[in-house]
Amino acid sequence: xxxxxxxxxxxxxxxxxxxxxxxxxxxxxxxxxxxxxxxxxxxxxxxxxxxxxxxxxxxxxxxxxxxxxxxxxxxxxxxxxxxxxxxxxxxxxxxxxxxxxxxxxxxxxxxxx
Amino acid sequence: xxxxxxxxxxxxxxxxxxxxxxxxxxxxxxxxxxxxxxxxxxxxxxxxxxxxxxxxxxxxxxxxxxxxxxxxxxxxxxxxxxxxxxxxxxxxxxxxxxxxxxxxxxxxxxxxxx
Numbered sequence: 037x038x039x040x041x042x043x044x045x046x047x048x049x050x051x052x053x054x055x056x057x058x059x060x061x062x063x064x065x066x067x068x069x070x071x072x073x074x075x076x077x078x079x080x081x082x083x084x085x086x087x088x089x090x091x092x093x094x095x096x097x098x099x100x101x102x103x104x105x106x107x108x109x110x111x112x113x114x115x116x117x118x119x120x121x122x123x124x125x126x127x128x129x130x131x132x133x134x135x136x137x138x139x140x141x142x143x144x145x146x147x148x149x
Numbered sequence: 150x151x152x153x154x155x156x157x158x159x160x161x162x163x164x165x166x167x168x169x170x171x172x173x174x175x176x177x178x179x180x181x182x183x184x185x186x187x188x189x190x191x192x193x194x195x196x197x198x199x200x201x202x203x204x205x206x207x208x209x210x211x212x213x214x215x216x217x218x219x220x221x222x223x224x225x226x227x228x229x230x231x232x233x234x235x236x237x238x239x240x241x242x243x244x245x246x247x248x249x250x251x252x253x254x255x256x257x258x259x260x261x262x263x
Contacts (some may be wrong), residue, residue: 040191044214049151059245063217072254077256078256079152079153079240079254079256079257080192080240080242080254080257081254082251082252085251124192125192127191129250133262136197136205137192137194139191139192140191141189141190142189142190142191
């Protein structure tokens with residue numbers, strides 16, 4: 037069945053370091069792909085998305101490119117800040133099944149000053 | 150606009166007791182979702198409503214979980230009787246039929262079953 041596999045955490049980085057969180061998916065076809073972020077004590081928020089192959093989603097300095105050939109959607113940021121400390125979830129969605137989301141297990145990021 | 154509201158934010162109960170959670174989606178959003186997020190895992194869809202009808206409840210443990218959205222607006226999720234393994238955060242999300250189907254999540258209800 038459809039699934040999302042994320043890089044396991046926790047990840048600890050120093051401020052201004054480069055961030056990569058890996059995400060790969062298994063699906064028959066071409067779903068939409070998402071990154072959600074969950075700050076401490078809050079609900080999930082959409083960070084970025086891509087709806088077709090080779091699309092690049094970007095927001096708040098984060099980027100991810102939909103790679104059909106490697107079935108991946110890795111999240112990157114060139115210079116992380118303390119305020120980026122959160123849990124990041126990769127997800128896929130099929131529009132033809134009522135927009136149901138399949139989430140990865142989440143990757144916890146802590147950025148230290 | 151106001152976001153998705155959930156209550157209570159925290160609940161502690163003993164096993165075999167019952168509990169109910171409430172969700173009020175964003176105004177005008179026809180689709181409402183309940184997710185279960187066990188510690189260290191990603192959210193898992195329990196049930197999806199469109200207006201007051203169920204679209205998908207294939208992962209809802211129907212022997213103990215129930216949910217309703219009688220007027221197509223707010224929704225309640227009930228667990229009766231609760232088990233230790235039900236300890237989790239229960240997330241509600243909503244989305245509009247128009248646009249890109251983006252889901253907006255509430256802050257969740259953290260349930261601890263002792």
